[in-house]
Structure formats: C-alpha cells, structure tokens
Amino acid sequence: MAEKLIQLRVEGEIKDKADLTFAQQGLTTQGAIKMMLTQVANTGKSPFDNLFLNTK
Structure with a gap:
C-alpha cells in the first residue's frame, strides 16, 4: 500500500x-x-465520537 504525506500546522507550544x-x-x-x-x-470509530453532540 502506498503511503501518503499528511502535513499540519499547530502552535509551537x-x-x-x-x-x-x-x-x-x-x-x-x-x-x-x-x-x-x-x-x-480499523474500527470505523473516532476518539471524537459523541464529543461534539448538539445539546439543544
């Protein structure tokens, strides 16, 4: 499987x-x-699942 490069910027600190x-x-x-x-x-689940629920 070919690898792909991911780049992101975050604050140095x-x-x-x-x-x-x-x-x-x-x-x-x-x-x-x-x-x-x-x-x-592998799981189809994110560690962010249910983190940003709409609580109206």
Whole structure:
C-alpha cells in the first residue's frame, strides 16, 4: 500500500507539550498520530465520537 504525506500546522507550544507527553510514553508525536489514524481506519470509530453532540 502506498503511503501518503499528511502535513499540519499547530502552535509551537502545543507541539512541544504533545512531544513531551508522548515521549514519556515512549512514543513520538508522529507515531501517536499514525496509531490513532490506524485505529480509526480499523474500527470505523473516532476518539471524537459523541464529543461534539448538539445539546439543544
């Protein structure tokens, strides 16, 4: 399967904090994002499901 490049911009402070958090878990930010995307692709469920419900 061919790989595709994903690029995104986030504030430096956000990336630095995420990098530290993932490093404490033995991960890179890139690895963590790849794991999340793989999980979503395999399960069809997002970690954001039901997070943004309309509460009218």
